[in-house]
Structure formats: structure tokens, C-alpha cells
Amino acid sequence: MKQAKIICAPNVSDDAYAYLCARLEERFGVESFEPETDDGLLGCFVVLFDGKIYDMSLRTQLRAMRADCEKE
Amino acid sequence: MESLGLDLSKVPIDLVLNLLNIVLLFLIVRTLAYKPIRKFMDARTERVNAEARAAEEKAAEAEKLKAEYTGLLENSEAMCQQQADEARKAARAEADQIVSEAHAQADVILEKARAQAKKEHDETLGTMRQDVVDLAFDISEKLLEHSITDADTKKLADRLIDSCAGDEESA
Numbered sequence: 103m104k105q106a107k108i109i110c111a112p113n114v115s116d117d118a119y120a121y122l123c124a125r126l127e128e129r130f131g132v133e134s135f136e137p138e139t140d141d142g143l144l145g146c147f148v149v150l151f152d153g154k155i156y157d158m159s160l161r162t163q164l165r166a167m168r169a170d171c172e173k174e
Numbered sequence: 175m176e177s178l179g180l181d182l183s184k185v186p187i188d189l190v191l192n193l194l195n196i197v198l199l200f201l202i203v204r205t206l207a208y209k210p211i212r213k214f215m216d217a218r219t220e221r222v223n224a225e226a227r228a229a230e231e232k233a234a235e236a237e238k239l240k241a242e243y244t245g246l247l248e249n250s251e252a253m254c255q256q257q258a259d260e261a262r263k264a265a266r267a268e269a270d271q272i273v274s275e276a277h278a279q280a281d282v283i284l285e286k287a288r289a290q291a292k293k294e295h296d297e298t299l300g301t302m303r304q305d306v307v308d309l310a311f312d313i314s315e316k317l318l319e320h321s322i323t324d325a326d327t328k329k330l331a332d333r334l335i336d337s338c339a340g341d342e343e344s345a
Contacts, residue, residue, distance in 0.1 A: 125332065146322065
């Protein structure tokens with residue numbers, strides 16, 4: 103049984119969470135979901151699935167943008 | 175006297191005696207006074223001439239010395255002038271060198287100061303830039319945290335699914 107762990111920011115609604123779960127189930131056949139909340143994400147989510155981490159959180163994106171700015 | 179035809183009674187005895195005195199006196203004076211006096215006068219004349227010659231020689235020597243010393247004086251003046259000119263020239267050259275070195279040092283100092291100012295300016299600019307970036311991102315975090323919507327979250331979910339699908343296809 104395919105399992106995915108979804109770490110959400112507090113501002114992610116149940117509707118958005120359900121949408122994500124539905125997409126994962128539809129595309130990859132994930133059947134089990136393990137939810138978790140992390141205040142530090144600022145927004146969006148992080149998905150741990152199939153031995154990989156998919157970080158779509160606002161925190162990570164802002165950090166990436168900051169790193170790009172500092173490189174310039 | 176009578177054989178000669180002279181009449182002694184008519185000859186003036188006084189005159190003869192006077193003449194005889196005069197001759198006798200002349201002879202005596204000539205012998206006793208004239209020769210010594212003449213000798214004295216000649217000696218005096220010789221002495222005067224010798225002194226005149228000595229004075230002339232000394233005057234000539236003095237002129238010679240004067241000419242010699244005048245020459246030496248002129249030479250020393252010329253030498254002093256030359257030394258003064260050389261000293262002035264050397265002093266001018268040294269002054270020019272000092273000024274040139276001072277300019278070079280000033281240029282070096284100025285260049286260092288400019289480099290330091292530029293470095294500090296760049297560092298300050300970098301620090302300010304970093305501060306601005308930090309502040310911008312801090313503000314962005316605060317704003318986005320409260321402004322992100324469900325639609326945004328769903329879009330990211332779609333992007334996640336698409337990227338995962340792309341990874342599978344490339345694998």
C-alpha cells in the first residue's frame with residue numbers, strides 16, 4: 103500500500119488538503135496519507151512519498167529566492 | 175822788478191795782498207772744506223739715489239703683489255660665485271626631487287584612500303543590500319503567510335503532481 107506523509111502549514115485549509123490527497127491518489131495510487139502540521143512552513147506543504155521529499159512550502163521557496171538574490 | 179820795468183811804487187800793495195789772501199783762502203777752503211763737503215754731498219746723493227731705487231723696487235714689488243692678490247681675489251670671487259651657483263643648482267634639484275617624491279607619496283596615499291573608500295562603500299552597499307533583502311523577505315513572509323489562498327495551494331499541488339510525473343517519464 104502506497105503511503106505519503108503530508109506536512110502542511112497551519113493556513114492550509116481542509117479543502118486544499120483534500121485536493122492534494124485526491125491528486126496523489128489519482129496520479130500515483132497513494133492510498134494512505136499521514137497528515138502533519140508545521141508552523142514554520144509559512145504556507146503550502148511538504149510531501150514525503152516514495153522515498154523522496156517534495157517541498158512546496160512557502161518557506162523553502164522564499165529561501166530559494168533569497169539565495170538567488172544574495173548570489174547576485 | 176826794475177829789470178822787468180815795473181815801478182813798485184805805483185803798484186797797490188793792498189790789492190796784491192788782497193789777491194794773495196783770496197788765492198790763499200781759496201786754496202785753504204778748497205783743501206779743508208770743498209773736498210769733504212763735496213765728498214759728503216756725493217755720498218748723500220748716492221744715498222738718496224739708493225733710497226729712491228729701493229723705493230722704486232718696493233713700489234714695483236707692491237704693484238706686483240697687488241696684481242697678484244687682485245688676481246687671487248678675482249679668482250676666489252669667481253670660485254665663490256661658482257660654488258654658490260652649484261649649491262643653488264644642487265638645492266634646486268634636491269627640492270625638485272623632494273617635491274616629486276612628495277607628489278608620488280601623495281598619489282599613493284590618495285590611491286590607497288580611494289581604494290579604501292571604494293572598499294568601504296562596496297561593503298556598506300553590500301550590507302545595506304543584505305539588510306534590504308532580509309527586510310523584504312521578512313515582510314514577504316509576513317504578508318504571504320496571511321495572503322496565500324486555497325487556489326494557490328491547489329496550484330502548487332498541481333505543479334507537484336506534474337513535476338513528479340515528469341520525473342517518472344524521464345526515469
